Amino acid sequence: MKGLTPQVKRAIDEAVEEVKDTLAGVGCKYFHSYHVLDVLRTSFYKEYLALLCAYQSDDEPFRGAHKQIARYMEREAHRLGIEKVLDQGGEEVRIFIEETIVGTESANQVWKVVK
Numbered sequence: 287m288k289g290l291t292p293q294v295k296r297a298i299d300e301a302v303e304e305v306k307d308t309l310a311g312v313g314c315k316y317f318h319s320y321h322v323l324d325v326l327r328t329s330f331y332k333e334y335l336a337l338l339c340a341y342q343s344d345d346e347p348f349r350g351a352h353k354q355i356a357r358y359m360e361r362e363a364h365r366l367g368i369e370k371v372l373d374q375g376g377e378e379v380r381i382f383i384e385e386t387i388v389g390t391e392s393a394n395q396v397w398k399v400v401k
Contacts, residue, residue: 289340297333
């Protein structure tokens with residue numbers, strides 16, 4: 287998968303753990319993908335930039351990089367101790383973000399900490 291080096295994967299793993307630790311501190315089990323992106327941008331900026339660089343020739347490098355992060359989280363959800371939140375009809379629950387880091391709107395997956 288484009289740009290997902292072992293260092294980037296490790297950064298995503300650690301970002302998810304940081305989000306989980308923060309949630310545990312306030313007694314919450316739910317978060318959305320943008321929380322992980324925020325941690326990556328601030329605590330693991332070198333790895334985040336390396337992933338973005340892999341998409342620099344794309345029309346929308348942020349979208350491509352963020353999709354890779356989401357796919358990785360989905361593929362590794364069990365190991366990471368998270369699961370997607372689904373509504374009663376089995377559809378993914380998403381939260382709407384009005385302005386992302388690139389100034390666009392986005393719907394982000396809601397996740398639940400399971401371990």
